[in-house]
Amino acid sequence: MARRLLTLTVNGRAREDAVADHELLVDYLRNTLELTGTKQGCDGGECGACTVLIDGEPRLACITLAATCEGRRIETIESIATAGRLSRLQQAFHEKLGTQCGFCTPGMIMAAEGLLRRNPNPDEREIREALSGNLCRCTGYVKIVESVQAVAGD
Amino acid sequence: MARTRVVGQRTPLIDGVQKVTGRAQYTADLPIAHALVGRILRSPVAHGVIRRIDTTAARAISGVRAVITGEDFAAPYGVIPIAQNEWPLARDKVRYRGEPLVAVAAVDAATAEAALAAITFEIEPLPAYFGAADARADSAVLLHDRKKGNIEREVDQLFGDVEGGFAAADLVREQTFHYAEVTHGQMELNASIVEYDAVEDRLISHSVTQVPYYLHLTIAQCLGIDTAKVRVVKPFVGGGFGHRVEPLNFELVNAALARAAGDTVRMDLSREDGFLTHRGRPETDIRLKLGMKKSGEITAVDCEIVQRGGAYGGYGLVTILYAGALLHALYRIPAVKYRGHRVYTNTPPCGAMRGHGAVDARHAFEAMLDIMARELGLDPFAVRRANLIAPPWRTINDLQVNSYGIPECLDRVERASGWKTRRGKLPRGRGLGLACSHYVSGSAKPVHWSGEPHAVVNLKLDFDGGITLLTGAADIGQGSSTLLAQVVAEVLEIPLLRIRVIAGDSALTPKDNGSYSSRVSFMVGNAALNAAQELKRILLAAAARKLEASVDDIDWEGEHCRVAGTERVIAFDAIVEAALADAGTLTVKGTWSTPPETQGGKFRGAAVGSTAAFSYAAQVVEVAVDEETGEVKVEHVWVAHDCGYAINPLAVEGQVQGAVWMGMGQALAEETRYHDGLPLHASMLDYRIATSADTPPIDVELVETHDPLGPFGAKEASEGALHGFAPALTNAIYDAIGLRLNELPASPDRVLDAIQARSREERLRARRRAKDLQPVAS
Numbered sequence: 001m002a003r004r005l006l007t008l009t010v011n012g013r014a015r016e017d018a019v020a021d022h023e024l025l026v027d028y029l030r031n032t033l034e035l036t037g038t039k040q041g042c043d044g045g046e047c048g049a050c051t052v053l054i055d056g057e058p059r060l061a062c063i064t065l066a067a068t069c070e071g072r073r074i075e076t077i078e079s080i081a082t083a084g085r086l087s088r089l090q091q092a093f094h095e096k097l098g099t100q101c102g103f104c105t106p107g108m109i110m111a112a113e114g115l116l117r118r119n120p121n122p123d124e125r126e127i128r129e130a131l132s133g134n135l136c137r138c139t140g141y142v143k144i145v146e147s148v149q150a151v152a153g154d
Numbered sequence: 155m156a157r158t159r160v161v162g163q164r165t166p167l168i169d170g171v172q173k174v175t176g177r178a179q180y181t182a183d184l185p186i187a188h189a190l191v192g193r194i195l196r197s198p199v200a201h202g203v204i205r206r207i208d209t210t211a212a213r214a215i216s217g218v219r220a221v222i223t224g225e226d227f228a229a230p231y232g233v234i235p236i237a238q239n240e241w242p243l244a245r246d247k248v249r250y251r252g253e254p255l256v257a258v259a260a261v262d263a264a265t266a267e268a269a270l271a272a273i274t275f276e277i278e279p280l281p282a283y284f285g286a287a288d289a290r291a292d293s294a295v296l297l298h299d300r301k302k303g304n305i306e307r308e309v310d311q312l313f314g315d316v317e318g319g320f321a322a323a324d325l326v327r328e329q330t331f332h333y334a335e336v337t338h339g340q341m342e343l344n345a346s347i348v349e350y351d352a353v354e355d356r357l358i359s360h361s362v363t364q365v366p367y368y369l370h371l372t373i374a375q376c377l378g379i380d381t382a383k384v385r386v387v388k389p390f391v392g393g394g395f396g397h398r399v400e401p402l403n404f405e406l407v408n409a410a411l412a413r414a415a416g417d418t419v420r421m422d423l424s425r426e427d428g429f430l431t432h433r434g435r436p437e438t439d440i441r442l443k444l445g446m447k448k449s450g451e452i453t454a455v456d457c458e459i460v461q462r463g464g465a466y467g468g469y470g471l472v473t474i475l476y477a478g479a480l481l482h483a484l485y486r487i488p489a490v491k492y493r494g495h496r497v498y499t500n501t502p503p504c505g506a507m508r509g510h511g512a513v514d515a516r517h518a519f520e521a522m523l524d525i526m527a528r529e530l531g532l533d534p535f536a537v538r539r540a541n542l543i544a545p546p547w548r549t550i551n552d553l554q555v556n557s558y559g560i561p562e563c564l565d566r567v568e569r570a571s572g573w574k575t576r577r578g579k580l581p582r583g584r585g586l587g588l589a590c591s592h593y594v595s596g597s598a599k600p601v602h603w604s605g606e607p608h609a610v611v612n613l614k615l616d617f618d619g620g621i622t623l624l625t626g627a628a629d630i631g632q633g634s635s636t637l638l639a640q641v642v643a644e645v646l647e648i649p650l651l652r653i654r655v656i657a658g659d660s661a662l663t664p665k666d667n668g669s670y671s672s673r674v675s676f677m678v679g680n681a682a683l684n685a686a687q688e689l690k691r692i693l694l695a696a697a698a699r700k701l702e703a704s705v706d707d708i709d710w711e712g713e714h715c716r717v718a719g720t721e722r723v724i725a726f727d728a729i730v731e732a733a734l735a736d737a738g739t740l741t742v743k744g745t746w747s748t749p750p751e752t753q754g755g756k757f758r759g760a761a762v763g764s765t766a767a768f769s770y771a772a773q774v775v776e777v778a779v780d781e782e783t784g785e786v787k788v789e790h791v792w793v794a795h796d797c798g799y800a801i802n803p804l805a806v807e808g809q810v811q812g813a814v815w816m817g818m819g820q821a822l823a824e825e826t827r828y829h830d831g832l833p834l835h836a837s838m839l840d841y842r843i844a845t846s847a848d849t850p851p852i853d854v855e856l857v858e859t860h861d862p863l864g865p866f867g868a869k870e871a872s873e874g875a876l877h878g879f880a881p882a883l884t885n886a887i888y889d890a891i892g893l894r895l896n897e898l899p900a901s902p903d904r905v906l907d908a909i910q911a912r913s914r915e916e917r918l919r920a921r922r923r924a925k926d927l928q929p930v931a932s
Binding site: 040049077091127128136 | 167169180338339341395805812814843845849851
């Protein structure tokens with residue numbers, strides 16, 4: 001089984017780790033770095049729970065090979081709160097109940113974060129489309145959309 | 155000065171920060187190092203006799219630590235004590251494709267998979283039945299011994315004078331309906347970690363369960379191990395919706411693997427595994443006959459239901475009983491005949507799913523109301539208002555209704571949807587539909603009747619002045635831990651932050667019957683209320699002693715006590731100190747049980763459907779139907795839910811929105827499909843769950859009827875609004891294009907088929923008419 005040295009940045013920290021050629025980014029994050037905030041909710045590319053930002057763009061860690069992230073900048077849910085403070089998006093998900101069971105929440109927040117970075121003022125339609133790759137079984141999406149709307153335009 | 159209340163406030167979840175930061179740890183996230191990897195080999199045969207399983211080669215592989223089969227278990231299991239016919243790994247026979255057959259534990263995933271590949275077996279196929287009718291045929295081979303006709307349970311109930319009721323009706327109509335099987339689809343994949351201590355033969359199971367104590371008992375039963383040697387810990391759980399109310403095969407298999415390997419084993423299951431484990435809502439056929447007066451008053455109901463239950467009992471007999479029981483208690487009905495048939499088939503077992511048992515029957519009933527109202531020239535609101543209950547009310551099947559919000563729910567959605575001004579005036583293809591629904595606030599009798607109180611909560615108050623609430627009730631995302639903390643904070647008039655909740659650890663928390671049948675807010679809420687009152691009594695006495703006053707003269711003012719009308723005050727920390735000085739660490743208990751009059755009648759199966767309180771809901775759905783493609787788009791939903799009292803209005807709204815949305819999934823798109831027992835839907839791409847882009851606005855109004863038995867008057871809020879969506883949808887489709895859809899889901903292919911069938915029928919009729927009018931050739 002071939003392994004290679006992977007150099008990348010995860011949550012602002014430079015890393016060098018040996019990864020197997022076939023190792024998925026989600027497994028690298030969860031098992032090697034113990035960043036278990038990134039979830040796996042399906043058998044590959046179905047649900048969006050593993051959404052992380054790669055160079056600022058939302059990507060599915062469960063269908064991304066870790067080895068393809070050479071030189072990239074990865075951001076996971078663990079990086080969103082800084083210095084013990086929730087981001088405004090996290091605060092909104094918390095206060096407006098954009099999270100119920102919480103399992104889809106990290107992926108949902110990362111997808112929303114990606115949207116807000118490229119379009120700081122999305123309308124409801126744009127929010128719903130940007131999150132349409134992220135399944136939630138609890139909320140009916142109502143309060144998720146409201147959570148994102150609460151910080152849109154800031 | 156009026157104090158700030160804790161209940162009735164929009165309260166974010168007490169564990170919400172952990173969820174939005176990714177710190178919440180679900181089973182698969184637990185940092186348990188050096189665990190072996192568990193894997194399951196599943197049967198490729200839908201029905202057959204196991205002739206041989208050879209695990210020799212698998213055992214010989216280096217790094218394989220355990221290989222087990224059905225023979226390695228001490229006893230079968232099942233959620234219903236009288237229907238325990240399932241083995242964690244198949245024994246003697248397999249009964250569905252995907253049934254667990256052999257399990258292995260190995261040092262890593264690759265070794266475990268190599269071991270599975272090295273196992274050989276021989277299964278002699280038997281005829282397999284994938285539909286209820288085939289399984290019920292006279293010639294069918296039996297799935298289970300002594301279960302004639304492959305019937306798990308027959309229900310035959312008669313209440314009131316049904317024949318007389320139909321005779322007295324001005325209109326009698328009968329219709330058949332068909333409903334696809336649907337499944338829970340909770341987002342968290344199933345997972346189990348079992349830590350096994352080989353020296354002391356003890357184990358700790360970390361699992362995704364909704365009912366920790368029952369998993370605890372079942373592990374002990376299946377492994378033949380002393381119950382005191384087992385501990386079940388529930389980490390964060392990513393949704394349940396009924397999938398996890400039964401102990402599931404993988405949880406028992408992983409415990410047995412850990413014991414066989416003498417080590418810790420983790421088992422991460424796939425999404426496909428989840429579809430095979432299933433326990434969802436069964437494929438259902440309904441024949442429903444209703445009698446009605448010109449006024450809209452219902453005179454009699456005759457209903458027959460067949461459910462394709464799958465290969466094992468599970469919750470099946472409760473499901474088929476619920477379907478009949480909840481024909482009652484929504485409207486005033488004088489006579490009901492109900493026949494139910496729960497059938498064994500060679501498909502993954504069905505079980506409890508949100509709205510348990512009553513969802514399909516509610517669709518049929520509300521659709522019939524719509525059909526008959528049209529024929530009688532009555533508005534859909536009027537026909538429901540002609541059948542209202544006046545509480546307190548006892549139904550003819552002995553269910554007790556003490557609070558009833560349907561009248562107000564109807565008024566609210568009629569107003570919110572603009573029904574009076576908009577209905578009948580929308581363009582073709584657009585329509586409005588109405589339906590009502592209800593559900594229990596906890597099953598009045600627990601599944602495992604032991605005579606104990608129905609709910610127990612402990613509160614521990616110690617040196618730090620913090621109150622630890624201990625409950626066995628599993629918070630699976632519905633927000634139950636937050637609600638319980640609110641109840642205690644309200645009684646003691648203290649800030650929420652002074653309370654921490656430990657939920658679902660069978661070594662620490664008192665037994666709880668579990669998070670099912672929407673029982674936690676009501677039953678455990680009442681137990682928490684009683685526990686808090688007990689703690690308050692002890693603290694008041696301590697304060698009185700310290701202030702050298704009579705307890706009757708002490709005013710409890712939240713974080714301090716005062717001798718009434720004076721400036722003599724004692725702060726909370728000093729009260730705690732005084733109370734602990736007397737007794738040491740304080741642990742108080744609160745209990746609650748459903749009053750006997752709410753526990754149902756005396757007939758067989760009467761416990762199912764009985765509850766201390768029913769929630770009620772009404773909803774209007776607006777649709778746009780594309781007659782070219784058959785696509786049905788939901789434009790808007792207005793729902794009013796009678797939750798008794800909203801202890802946490804934020805969470806109640808969230809629950810109602812989620813329930814309506816899940817009803818929408820079943821109504822529009824979700825269905826499991828099998829080819830010779832092989833699931834064709836076993837991914838989130840093939841099993842169509844609505845995305846944010848497919849979801850309409852869902853406007854929720856809360857109706858508060860202040861139930862006399864509920865904690866602060868509260869009732870359930872998580873299920874009752876689900877049942878009404880599907881009938882409101884099909885009633886709206888009729889309003890839009892004049893088509894009655896009696897089969898769900900209303901997927902484009904079904905809608906288009908129905909539209910085309912109607913066009914064919916119209917053409918034929920026109921041709922026949924033209925022929926009749928032609929002059930006879932001379």
